[in-house]
Amino acid sequence: MSSKVERIILAGFGGQGVLFLGKVIAETGMHAGKNVSWIPSYGPEMRGGTANCSVILSENEIASPMVTVPDTVIAMNRPSVTKFNQKIKAGGMLMYNSSLIERQEFRDDIRLVEIPANEIAEELGNPKVANLVMAGAYSKFSKLITFDDLVACLPGLVKGAKKEMLDINLAAFKKGFDYVEEKKYMFGRYVYSVFKGI
Amino acid sequence: MSKWVINESLCKGCGICIARCPLKILAYADHLTPKGVYPAAITDEAKCTSCAICARSCPDVAIEIYKEEK
Amino acid sequence: MNLPFSSDAAPATFLIGGAGAGKTELALNLSVFKSSRYGGSTLIDLDIVNPFFRVRKLREEVEALGVKVICPGDRVVSGDIPALPPAAWGALEAPGQAVVCDIGGGEPGLRPLGRMKDIAAARGANVFFVINPFRPGFTSPGELAESFRHMCGLSAMQVTHLVANPNLSGETSVELFREGLAMVQDFAGKTGLPLAFAVVASELAGKLGVAIEGLPGFYSSGDLDVFVLERYWSVPWHFGVVR
């Protein structure tokens, strides 16, 4: 992953909160002093049951905000994998919600990260925060935003939320981040083989 | 005693005032105005009770009525 | 020598007829003719229908020829506002100059005449029904009769004469003129209304054997009175241009 720019597509069913997830990442990037852009799926792409958005985090000025070749795809459901799997840049990352997506034969030139986001969210007592679990997980990989940035940004994103809600959001971040940490993904190397034959 | 005044430059000769005057003391004048209209005129001002029906009926607001103040 | 049309001296002439019958051109010519013959005339523009064919467009040109033009106020001259000029009533009432009234084409143009029928009757006005048998709605004896009946009903005025204006604009030939004229003559016979005269464009007059001394004017062609037109109004996109 280039240290200068991260191009992300976030996709899932409507209602899984992928647009908000994108906004969380973009807003965090902005507060971390990066250039950012966020575009929701729009037009013909909207058909077919997936909602998605594109986010760019960059050290430099963002020319085109369109993401055609993502560095990272965060997929919350199966159709999103089908739709975006082939577009990921070689050497990029597919981070997917393994609660809803079965392990399968993916491309072997990308990094795979599986997060059982729904299960983690249910453990926390609120299935709606599965998206934020992914945000926490993403911060583990990002070179442009950190977990602390994410945490710092949260109160501004959920203005007027009750303390319990804020707490559960923070917990979701943390769980996602920790999940990646515990699994000890090998950063900087392509770990496609990790899943092969397991 | 009343005074009946018409602004002939506004009168279009439609005849509504003549038709509505309860005392029938209005008629067309026998001269043309510069605009080519035979205007309404009062034939017997002494009889006018200043009821102002003519003035109120005039679509061109051409008539003014005055009455002697006691 | 101009042959005066016998009823020409009537103090007021109303021209009615279908849209495009040639009323406005005839009204212009008649008023110019009357102006030269009687030392002045008045042309009243009562057209509330089509702003593109109103005599007011040619006001300055005909006024230079001694015709007093009465038309709605200056501010509505280019507007689609059917305001009638109040001076029209004054002009019809006033004794003196000959008055020609141009009425807008088609049925709606006839409606305002309802406001004038009494004054027209009191003045013994000529009411000319102008027929161009080459206009839609007038091309067969049946159609012509139906249109005539219908329009007379709307105009509320008693038609006193027919006027034949058989033309296909620039394509009018002698044969065509005679063919159309015959139809109007036939119609005049059926209705018992006199055919006052036929309208002839100056270009055609020579071919019909009319010796012209001055335009516009009344001439005789055999047993027919013809009124030969000066073309003031050639085509609407040339309006305002007088030769």
Added chain:
Amino acid sequence: MAKVLMKGNEAIGEAAVLAGCRYYFGYPITPQSELPAYLAKRLPEVDGVFVQAESEVAAINMVYGSGSAGARVMTSSSSPGISLKQEGISYIAGAEVPCLIVNVMRGGPGLGNIAPAQSDYWQSTRGGGHGDYRTIVLAPNSVQEMADMTITGFDLSDRFRNPVLLLSDGVLGQMMEPVNLPEPHDYNINSKKWALGYRGSDKNERNLCSSIFLDNDELEEHNWHLYQKYQVITDLFSKGEYKDFAVEEHLCDDAEIILVGYGIISRILKTVVEKCRKRGIKAGLVRPKVLWPFPTAVFERLAKTASQFLVVEMSCGQMVEDVKLSVDGKKPVFFFGRTGGTVPSDFEILNEVDKLVRPD
């Protein structure tokens, strides 16, 4: 003020409030509905007026009324709705009433779809309604510019008593970027002496806002008066104070091929130019930021140095005509476009550049 992450549509709304706009009249249509939604919430907070009209036709006429009464007023819509507004825009231009109109373009003709498009270029720059008139057309390409040009738009419309059109598209309307919001302006509704209801002590005649001139000469005089105003505006944008505002050039000085695009396309073209340069192709970018008056002078100048032009649009080719007029046959002008909601990718544009630069 700190940066905030905003959608393009929301940025317009907030910038309008900061510009002193307190009146919004609109009707919902995708993809601009966030803007009325934003203002419905925001305007009451600043004692402003938000009215959801019964139609776009009514909305633009409310704008006409409010603008004629001296307000800074705006409306917004998307392509089919802008078509409905054209009657009112023509009246507003005729009566010389200032206002801001936002078009977040979507696909057409007809109902088309809700996807982003740039197919209202002709409608926007050629008047759109009946009669001889012009609207100033601003074309932002970022959320920041959506905000900035909203404010510029109000200033321009007040200065020239002319409607200003902010021509955006679905992508810009929907995308979020950080925005530096400008400082709020105070706007005094009684600053326009000609406005209806103006009751300053220097008012001696009644005021009239009208586009009717039934007298031929009066209308002709009015038409030439408008024309002269448009000439003044054109001069200010081509050589006067708005010269630099009107157009952005990027790496044009030594460029052999000039890419031309406005709005979101210009962002993609910037990426294409960077990629071209990496591959040794001397590409440059011209981005008209103002579509009327069109920055003709830039093209006249570049036609001397560049060897060809490629215009890229999300339409079947509309602005390309203005570029051709400006280049005036001196150099070839090519076109590449996508429609139906597809935003062309940098790769496909690069492919087009390749075909032109390396024709074998």
Added chain:
Amino acid sequence: MTMKKVFSRPASLSKTPFHYCPGCDHGVIHRLVAEAIDELEVGDRTIGVAPVGCSVFAYDYFNFDFNQAAHGRAPAVATGIKRTRPDSIVFTYQGDGDLAAIGTAEIIHAANRGEKITVIFVNNAIYGMTGGQMAPTTLIGMKTQTSPYGRDASTAGNPIKMSEMIATLESPVYVTRVTINSVANLMKAKKAIYNAFKLQKEGKGFSFVEVVAICPTNWGKKPADSHKWLTENMLPVFPLGTFKDTLGVEKSA
């Protein structure tokens, strides 16, 4: 001995002669509006909205500010003006084509929003301006340029009764229909127009006065005959009366 004015031209009416045909009711209705404005002493803060139709030049006949709106759009324009300058007295002056056909949406919704404006609706059952075409209020069987065989309800519908329609809405505070076919009715019309503006002055809400009027030119009748025709033919279809007076302005006056 001094002479006292019994009747003269109201101050709000300009000196410009009307362009209307001789005998046209527009002149009287203009005057009634001007008198109401004068009597309420709001001439310095009144803004009119002129429509498209014969009264397109209405703005020239009053001494206060005016906007000239597109056909049918006057209530929308008035909404914009009133919302922007709530302390102004804003009224529209519209004909039947303007208000009851092309601008139906605008009038209904302005009424329904309860815009605090006054609408003067002149209904003469015909399109005067364009030469006597059928209006939405044209009577059944009435012949016009575009209903040459008489209005046929089966294809052209029935005359729209705007006052009745608007009175069904919750928001309007005053909806009344008057005429000026006689001096007595004229005085009632004057009162109605006064009431409508009075309500607006008090900040009360949407007021609507329909004036059933004549078009002697397009009807082809002299003014007196036109008023007679109106009485015999229009009033049975468009009955006079007040359809809504939420605040009881007529009784309080």
